[in-house]
Every structure is written in structure tokens, then in C-alpha cells.
Amino acid sequence: MHPELSIFTSGSTHKIRVGVLGSGKGSNLVALAEAARLPKCPYEIVVVGSDVENAGILHRAADFGITPVYLPPGRYRTKLEPEAEQHAARVLREAGVEVVALAGFMRILKNDFLGAFAGRVINIHPSLLPAFPGLQAWKQALDYGAKVAGCTVHFVDQGIDTGAIIMQMAVPIEDTDTETTLHARIQDAERIIYPEALRLLTLGQIEMQGRLCRHAVAKG
Ligand code: GRF
Secondary structure (H helix, E strand, O other), rough: HHHHHHHHOOOOOOEEEEEEEEOEEEEEHHHHHHHHHHOOOEEEEEEEHHHHOOOOHHHHHHOOOEEEOOOOOOOOOOEOOOOHHHHHHHHHHHOOEEEEEEEEOOOOOOOOHOOOOOEEEEEEEEEOOOOOOOHHHHHHHHOOOEEEEEEEEOOOOOOOOOOOOEEEEEHHHHHHHOHHHHHHHHHHHHHHHHHHHHHHHHHHEEEEEOOOEEOOOOOO
């Protein structure tokens, strides 16, 4: 068991406070926020951050009454400047965030951030990892001639899309698929598994052994 995951296993008596980071339109945020409104949902989304000033995800956050925060990224294109990363971690910590859910966050997070939320950052990726990590995974799958695509919820580690896998859903690739149709079906699947993976995680029902995540039966 990852020691940092103990907050998930002790049968928390409060709703786990989740921060979401994204750079895009925010469809996964909407799925997570809708699930959070259901009775007995074990998590609540307390803040949404974006490195893109006018990103749709910030507007979707406001629609749900969740605090939207623009996090200036600094001068790099693919990562946050160290000061920006420390700032992002501070903003989330000050909001009492216990778990960070990345939802289309287009920058690689480094140690200043991952260290602050060790073992508590998750991501949704549009492929069946370890196949097709990186950008435009649905296009990679199509171009490769794969017959099955899908999506993966995984923990975030120092690598690119290499962390322990929490949940996956397969999506068949049809001969008639285009990038647009396949991507849309993968995103439909994402909106199913992301809220469910976060629910199980925050309920304490995901057990880890090394990099193996298993769905544990609730105790007590
Ligand atoms: C998702 O499809 C996810 O696979 C990828 O980024 C996309 C974000 O979309 N990591 P949205 O902003 O949640 O609509």
C-alpha cells in the first residue's frame, strides 16, 4: 500500500476534497461535477485550475459554483515554470485539496507539484495504456491500425502516462471511424470511468500492491 494513500483507506468521514486541473473545454470536469452532486458521492470538487486564461473548463467550473483559478504557466510551453508549479500547489493546498484530478491538463507536472500531492494525482488518458501514450492518442491508434482503442484512469508519476492504472474502458475502432468519431466515442467512455474511478478511490476501495491497483471490497 502506498503510504500516501492512507487517507483513502481509513474510511473517511468527510467528503474528500478534489482539485481539478485542465486546459481545454472541460467535458470531464462536467462529468466529475455532476457525479459529485449525487447523494452519497464521497468526493467534492473544491477548486478548478487552468493554465489557459479563458479555458472552457474555468467557465464550466463557474457553472457548477466551483471556484475557477487561472494559473499563469510562465515561459515554457510543455511544463510549468518551477515558481508557477509551486504557486499551483499552494493554491490547491490552500483550498484544502486532498486529491488532484487532471482533466486535459496539457502540461507535464514535475516534482514541485507531484511532491506536494505524492500518490494523490490522477489523470484520464484517451488510450488503453501502455499503448499510445502522449498526444492525440486516438489518432495514434487509428494510424497504427489498432482495432480497439479506449481510455485509462491512472496515477500520475514522473513519466508520461506511465503511472499505475486504476481503470480502463475499451472502445472498438470501426472501419468507418475518423479521428473525430473515434475521439468522441473515447470521450463518452472517459465520462463514464473517470467519475467511477474517483468514486472508488475516494471511498478507499482501490488497493495498491506495487503498481497493481485492485478494486477492494469495502471493509467493516
Ligand atoms: C480528454 O479527452 C482527455 O482524454 C485528455 O484531454 C481531454 C480533455 O477534454 N487528457 P475535456 O477538457 O475534459 O473536454
